[in-house]
Amino acid sequence: MHIVVCTKYTPDSEAKMSITEEGNVSWGDSPLIINPWDEYSVEEALLLRDEYGGTVTVISMGPEEALEALKHAVAMGADEAIRVWDDACAGSDTLATSYVLAKTIEKIGDADLVLCGKSAIDAQTWQTGAALATRLGCPSLMYTIDITELNADEMSITVERLLEEGRQVVSAPLPAVVGTIKGINEPRYTSFIGIRKAAKMDYPLWTLEDIDADLQKVGPSGSGVRWPEVFEPPVREGEAEIVEAETVEEEAEILVEKLLAEKVV
């Protein structure tokens, strides 16, 4: 079984985000990390590999910083890691990114299962997984919280995926694209040996030529969406009005009066 995991690097989720005077996004001195949602897909890929055998390849479209995501996945236990990049890829929206990832997976050639996180914590579009599935002509199984069966002989998969009203139980033929969410597993910590392996690992860089991509379909020319302006949202003003009284019952009375006046209860 060859499992391909798509990853992305992002600023740490604790980062204080701001806009610089030049209008660029800044995450201060926060480190770049693997997108936290992708850790669940890497972990799931490793669990499946350990149960069914095979190889886990992680891929990431991005400049050199993308190595952070790949290294983390390798330190967790992934077998191979490929970075895909060309300066022409800058400014890609999910339409263009899904194209590059699909061409990369087609070039890999023998992927039985593609895993990705539900969304990246930076742009938070939730789109790349489903777009990728459509590009590959594969079943799209986003928001998977449990892979209940993987049948390597029949090349099929059964998952429970989260929808608003509960969990939809679905099965599909492989290859398929599965989007994982938190709750599917508990991602492992990286070990010292893993980190050393990741440091020594060779990370091949595939160019657009390597994946036989059409230049018109990447970057701004391959994208539908432009994002000309990023700004800081207005801050929520001031401090809470602390309700104080002799007893907690009286405080509750006062608070409820205020909530009734606000018309929120």
Place this chain on the structure above:
Amino acid sequence: MGNDIVVWVEQFEGEAPGASWEAMGAARSLAEGQGGDVIACLFGDDGLEELAQEAFSYGADKVLLARGASLVDFRVEPYAALLEQAVKDVEPEIILIAATFRGRELGPALAVKLETGCIADCTALSTEDGQVVATRPIYAGKLMSRCTIPERRPQIFTTRVRAFGKPEPQPDRDGEVVELEPTMAEDQIGVKVAGFKETEGGVSLADASIIVSGGRGVAGPEGYEPLRELAETLNAAIGASRAAVDAGWIPYEHQVGQTGKTVSPDLYIACGISGAIQHLAGMRTSKVIVAINKDPEAPIFKVADYGLVEDLFDAVPALAEVLREKLQ
């Protein structure tokens, strides 16, 4: 290409979520500015006639309706194929889809099929020089982005749940219903639905107008009991901080914050939640925030409107008691 607006209205067991009607309201507002009809697309099996009437009452001028066994449950393959066909017939300028789980999967799939842009999770839409400008949160709402789809048509937007007001239904509104045929036969569809496990009881976080949320301070799974009683009184959903979910006290479905759900209720009651930046990112757009925490220094008081510096195990039952009396 006309200037019509297509809204995909999702349904589960013949009922549409409020989020789809919010998208309809957003479409109506855009149509007032640019002209054109608002066309609802409705796929399913039973109960679609009633839903079509509902769609008219919420602002649709026309309903494209498709029914069949292959459309009972949401699956990307048949839904995206059918929506693609409908869009090619109608040639709309804009497509709006509520950013629910289903909508967030359908939008990008449709965008790939149509080779166009899809702007996710919009919280505001306006028209400037004939171009729709979308505002959306990034980095869990720590920053905002303004986006456009300047060259490709149609423009697809998913609307964040509860970001747009749900319109007042107008029962006397009516329109034309056009029936569509499903474009895929069952044997062409790879994904098979084997069942559905409905979440037991309770209100879903996504469309709750009130959320009662518990963090580290609830101190264990049983600590959610007083919160559940308060939630029942208010018809509220139960939320949780990452600390409580990671401790295994409550399932992930309840997590609010950067690595959980982003919510925007009318009232958010944070009980025993300190207010880590990750949690604040997921609930800061709530209309009114109440914080209940023993620690007066907790950062949650910086974003809250009202605070009780109390033990939640005293304050939450007291609050439930008063509300039961007042709301009777």
